[in-house]
Amino acid sequence: MGKAYLVGAGPGAPDLLTVRAAQILTRADMVFHDALVHPQTLALAARARKILVGKRSGRHSTAQSFINKRLVDAARKHGVVVRLKGGDPMLFGRAQEEIDALRKAGIDFEIVPGVTAATAASAELGVSLTRRGLARHVAFVTPRAGRGERRNDWAASVLAADTAVIYMGAGLAEGISAELVARGKAKATPLVLVESATLPERRILRGTLADLPTLALQAGGGPAVLLLGEVLRDAIADRAAVAIPEIQAYLRRA
Ligand code: SAH
Numbered sequence: 391m392g393k394a395y396l397v398g399a400g401p402g403a404p405d406l407l408t409v410r411a412a413q414i415l416t417r418a419d420m421v422f423h424d425a426l427v428h429p430q431t432l433a434l435a436a437r438a439r440k441i442l443v444g445k446r447s448g449r450h451s452t453a454q455s456f457i458n459k460r461l462v463d464a465a466r467k468h469g470v471v472v473r474l475k476g477g478d479p480m481l482f483g484r485a486q487e488e489i490d491a492l493r494k495a496g497i498d499f500e501i502v503p504g505v506t507a508a509t510a511a512s513a514e515l516g517v518s519l520t521r522r523g524l525a526r527h528v529a530f531v532t533p534r535a536g537r538g539e540r541r542n543d544w545a546a547s548v549l550a551a552d553t554a555v556i557y558m559g560a561g562l563a564e565g566i567s568a569e570l571v572a573r574g575k576a577k578a579t580p581l582v583l584v585e586s587a588t589l590p591e592r593r594i595l596r597g598t599l600a601d602l603p604t605l606a607l608q609a610g611g612g613p614a615v616l617l618l619g620e621v622l623r624d625a626i627a628d629r630a631a632v633a634i635p636e637i638q639a640y641l642r643r644a
Contacts, residue, residue, distance in 0.1 A: 392419070394465040394492050396485055398478045398504015399423070402613075403588035404430035406510070411502045419468040422461060426476045426613060428589075435472065454484055458491035465497045476613075478506040482532055482557050506530075507615045508555035511584035514592065515617070517625050525552035525621045533566055534558040545569050553619035560585070560614040563606030567599055575599060580622035586612035596626040 395414050400406035415421070415431070418438040425444030432440055443452040443460070457473075464471045479485040479501060492499045508530055512519050519528045529551035531544040548554040548570060559566055560583060571577055577600035585593040591612060595605040599618065 391497065392465045392467070392469045392471055394461055394471045394473065394497055394499040395502060396473045396475065396479045396488060396499065397502040398480075398506075399427045399431050399474050399476055400505040401477055401507050401510035401588045402426070402428060402586060404428040406505050406588055407431055407434075408502060408504065411504065414470065414472060414502060415474075418470045418472045420464045420470075421472045421474055422457065422464070423472075423474040424476045427474055431474070438472070454487055458488055461488055462491055462495040462497060465492065465499075466495075475504070476507075477510075478504045481506050481530060507557065507587060507613065508617075510587040511555070511582075511615050511617060514584060514587050515582060515594065515622070515625050517582075517617075517621055519553045519555070519617075519621065521621050525619060527552045529554045530557065531555070532557040532559065533562055545573055548618065549573060549575055551619070553617070553621050556616040556618065559616050560606050560609055563616075564603045566616070567602040570599060579618055580620065580626045581605070582617045582622050582625055583609055583614055584617065585609050585614040587615070596622075596628075598626070 415434040583595040
């Protein structure tokens with residue numbers, strides 16, 4: 391019997407991988423990976439058979455139950471089986487379903503954490519998500535729910551938190567902005583959209599909650615997080631300067 395590893399690949403840049411993850415990848419016999427994992431990260435698994443099971447919202451992806459089954463079957467046959475996920479596997483990565491399947495099948499497993507998109511974006515902005523006296527409550531939320539899934543009140547968490555990081559939200563910008571404003575969040579709340587954090591194609595779009603729909607239109611369709619809260623006040627102050635090249639690039643594409 392082999393062992394299965396649920397490994398965080400980090401937010402994008404291949405050198406933002408833990409040493410532990412790199413060592414496991416070099417020993418891997420089989421790697422099931424997400425669509426967003428960097429080719430250089432995959433290349434570390436030189437011996438492994440690599441299988442894309444990745445998800446990008448709105449596009450075709452392998453059914454979760456099928457991934458669970460393949461993972462279990464592979465771990466029964468092979469020595470080192472890796473499930474490589476973007477960011478940290480334990481945040482918005484459906485890791486629990488895979489963990490439950492491995493437990494149920496009696497397969498030994500280990501989780502290797504990774505750098506999640508929220509902290510990668512915070513690092514790129516040079517803005518701490520917490521701040522003494524200003525922000526002691528950070529919420530990681532997503533408004534996106536799968537078909538048939540119970541909806542939760544993500545907006546209540548954003549309203550309560552000092553700083554909010556919204557995952558998988560760029561495509562829902564209009565709804566997010568409208569709902570938060572309708573429920574009393576100030577339109578002037580500083581907001582930054584960080585797309586493709588840590589990668590060369592990274593984009594940072596700065597504004598306020600009211601600007602969100604416009605900012606999202608300027609984004610390029612890569613993975614993006616929305617950061618919201620007073621800690622971002624200074625980061626949006628110079629937005630005119632940054633917005634101009636972004637807008638020009640947008641107009642050139644349009
Ligand atoms: N487990 C991942 C999240 C998976 S959900 C993690 O811990 O980061 C996918 C969402 O993560 C994307 O829709 C986007 O909101 C965010 N994301 C992933 N990579 C990103 C990146 N490089 N820059 C900005 N957001 C990213």
